[in-house]
Amino acid sequence: MKKHVLTASFLLSAMASFAGGYQLNLQGLRQLAMGGSGTAWPWDASTIFYNPGGLARLHGIQIYGSASFVMPVTAYGNRDNSGTTPASFQTTRQTFTPFNFYVGGRIQEYSRFAVGLGIYTPFGTGVSWDDNWIGKYIVQSIDLKTVFFQPTISFRASEALSFGGGFVFGTGTVDFRRAMPIHGSLGADNDDGQAHLRGNGTGVGFNLGVNFRARHNLQFGLTYRSQVNMDVDGGSATFNVPASLTDSFPNTTFRSRLPLPQVASVGMGWRLGDVTLQLDLNYTGWNSYDSLRFDFKQTTSTLDNIRAPRKYRNTLTTRFGLNYKISRSVALMCGGAYDPTPVTNGYVSPDLPDADRIVLSCGISVKPLRGLTVMAALESINAVKRTGTYDFAGFSGVYKTGVVNPGVGLYYYF
């Protein structure tokens, strides 16, 4: 007995969701409300993520926390299955809660040095289809979470120029389920087997930034966040198959490497009275994500290591935002972004049915007490309707993704 139906296109696309549209730009509430822009202007301690160079610009010590409630829904339609089978499917509504925590500031009141620590969730969401949906042999559900820890140091070289850098230690978990076209585990000829992969990964990288204050009301930012290779070692792979096939699909462990891409950003912030305008460009090096590999510790004639082509392309995202300071204690924000997809035609898979995204956002910040700022933001992401094929698995359809994402946060100056 050889592969094909047994291994088929087994597991290939697991963890794809680390990429693409699941790169979250939720590392700061005010930035979230401003279309995700924030490379130039160090608003608060979240600049540890957006531009470590800005940390030395902050006054005092700041502690910062925020959380978002990401609610993505993807609809899938396939004309080929209208009539006798459902023509459309929708992912189960789920809420994910990425969070951020930052603490940092100058080490002494007039010091040129500042230090800080950021803990944030740059990737983290998931897709859950009905277990019996038409694409079940590609993916039933995928769920992933990442947490990055970033100790950071920043140096103010002059009134105009400051630098910063942070070391990134990333951890993550992934949980992936897919049906296997092997029947009989429940004693029927139309039940399915299932593959379930779970793993933890870690990786390291860095985050560098330069803040350039051209004038008191005009700032520029330049940042580079390195690629972080999340290495999964000893993840568990379990296969629910009929008794006669347990030797062919032994429960085993797997290794994998998931490249989280490098991002270079340039930004500009310009203050005109009570209004601050921001513009960011992010260039993301998705092409490092050429293919996905899974190496099982134990392989058999039916269970092969997996290599799935991804062939992502680099993307350039444009973000803009506006902050309007209504009074000493209240500001309103709004913004938007155009986020083109790294997923090329022929590789549109239902575990990451990504498409070009249009982001709209708004928010409010209030200072109820001296030193304390409370923020709320709301982001809506609309992926354009995409007719895509996943040639590797012979799968096609129309996808439409919408994400609603409210968030709250606060920070306090000591």
Added chain:
Amino acid sequence: MMKKIYTIGALAIAFASCTPNAKITPPISSGNATFTNYMAIGCSYTAGFADNSLTVSGQLNSYPQRLFEQFEIISDNKRAVGPFIQPLVTGDNGYPNPKLVLSTKTYCDGTMKLAPSPTTVPLDSNGSWQYISPVNNGQVNNISIPYIRVADYRVSGYAANINHYGNRFYYDPAARPMDELYSRVFNLHPTFFTIWLGMYDIFGYAAAGGQGDGTGLATPVSLNYYNPQDITPTAVFTDIYDSIVNAAASVSGSGALLNIPDISALPYFTAIPANGLYLTRKGQADTLQALYANSKFDKVFQEGYNYFIIRDHNDQVRQAVPGELILMSIPIDSIKCAGWGSTTPIPREYVLTTGELQNIRNTVNSFNAYIKQQCTLRQLAYVDMNAFMESLSSGISYNGIDYTAEFVSGGAFSLDGVHFNARGNALVANHIINTINDYYKSSIPRTDANRYPGIKYP
């Protein structure tokens, strides 16, 4: 200030209430064909025969059943109207042959492997041999009979004396299948028909290891009846095929003719590789080399995989050459323990030699040329099942599964290695729909083949 907060709140609700939608519901057009009454004409492949038997679930998963379901959802008034009636048997275990199921087999050398074997549950003897048509003066939409050849259509008493599957629902089992065909056509008045016939005009020859006549010179053994081990002469095939299409088309102008796949690509002929003689030691190779030292044929024996020793169609003992096929009917124990293929040549009934394969392929080509000609002449859709079989052999990537023509693991064939399983039948239906849509400018959706049963493992 509060006003603004309200505005944001209202915005939030607006955001949250928009749910993405990817529904696609264009009207499904029948194009230039009328699907109101669909009739399927064929052999085992069309009857829903699978796992070497006819069972009710096999019938309900036949490709005509899938086609009808898709024809039924057409938006305009040329959609198919039910009921779609097949001459269903009563049970799911098979009759007169037990169906095949996968189970663990222990071979003579003590090795164990999953392999098909006849089910041990009691057969569906009760009532399976009689079919009583329930409605409309005995309406039957699928008049296929397992094993029937084009050549059989002029044999009187075929259903009564030769093929009892026909006996189940024929108006007059003593008549010729051709007479029955006319009766059924006049009963149903099909507006659309499919015909898939001709495989068994060749298959009997192939399944007998090419022992019959493969050159097209066979003669009837009794009145109009040909030996099932002979390939039907092309002139006989074309003459009768023309009459069959003529009968089917006597009421309707629209339909599809399915051509004949290269049957040597079926798992039945490919599951056991011709170079399956595995020698673990140099000594074994030397022994065989010495054994055949005085034989004239070219031979190579070495450690690893070697071509089997066979008896060919000229009754000569020799080593098989690349491309030759061993039939799945061969007793595996004889290979493992009785020296078949090494010290004893494999009998010719289990071998298709290069010459025999050439006979099969020549016949497939000439039959298909005629079927295509019929399509052009009568303006019918020509469904290239041979091309379908070719793409299945190289792998069809479909909704996360790579379907192939491999035995068991390929996912499309049933355990007899000859007939499709439910998923394979759905893929066949989809291939037919593609052709119909092209030819009749219709827009019938395909079915989701992965919804249907596959092979069950113990």
